[in-house]
Ligand SMILES: Nc1ncnc2c1ncn2[C@@H]1O[C@H](COP(=O)(O)OP(=O)(O)O)[C@@H](O)[C@H]1O
């Protein structure tokens with residue numbers, strides 16, 4: 001069963017210097033209990049995509065086209081009130097930098113308790129024991145004391161655990177993680193990833209896990225979607241995409257992690273293109289080692305080949 005289906009989503013930022021087509025016709029779906037990984041260089045539109053699913057895009061950004069079907073409803077059509085009900089309860093999100101999403105002058109336990117207050121009309125004092133249990137679950141030490149700590153009294157890893165506890169509090173069906181470990185030390189990263197896997201099993205939730213760390217994604221995700229300049233270039237089962245990449249960009253990403261230390265971004269020769277004036281034809285053609293005559297003229301469409309989808313002129317549609 002599909003829990004989420006995104007169809008031809010376009011999300012643009014309307015700036016004075018032009019229109020940034022950050023997400024430009026993206027389609028994919030997430031099955032119940034599945035982890036979908038999304039990878040791609042910085043600026044490829046991953047966060048914009050994640051924020052659009054929860055309708056968190058603010059002006060000058062706007063969802064200009066497409067559908068986001070969640071449990072049969074098109075989220076792009078819901079009112080702000082209806083959306084607020086879904087956020088946190090049915091779909092929750094964990095962001096890269098916990099500091100942006102924690103209120104510095106409010107005790108962390110109370111911030112987590114607010115989730116129950118917002119969705120279940122519960123008084124904060126009556127749910128503190130639930131928060132203590134959640135903190136235990138996400139392995140925050142000394143939870144009875146920690147609920148009264150302010151964010152600055154916690155380490156980065158502990159803050160992210162507190163946000164994860166907030167994200168799982170109401171047992172959502174879908175959890176979106178936007179580079180949840182990128183701001184943390186490598187050892188803490190592993191602990192958090194293991195925690196997320198545990199949470200996923202326990203809740204039987206689906207996850208969208210965004211990361212530039214392809215190796216990490218290859219270990220924990222079922223499907224993998226590679227984005228380049230606002231478009232999906234390859235999308236399929238993680239094993240197949242990782243072991244036998246078809247798109248030259250996917251191939252370059254995978255090759256680059258073999259040579260580069262894990263905590264740095266993989267680098268590929270050349271610059272990511274402008275999303276205001278993207279290259280004609282295939283957006284990757286200026287950097288592509290395999291480009292040929294039509295690549296700078298015609299845009300490739302996403303076709304199915306070898307059990308995955310790929311948008312590259314090297315391949316023709318299967319019969
Ligand atoms: N609030 C914003 N206003 C204008 N442009 C934005 C905004 N947020 C993101 N962008 C632009 O949208 C593109 C995609 O960004 P983003 O979704 O953050 O990519 P990623 O998460 O893959 O790094 C980039 O060109 C970025 O500069």
Ligand SMILES: [Mg+2]
Pocket residue numbers: 046047048
């Ligand atoms: Mg991002």
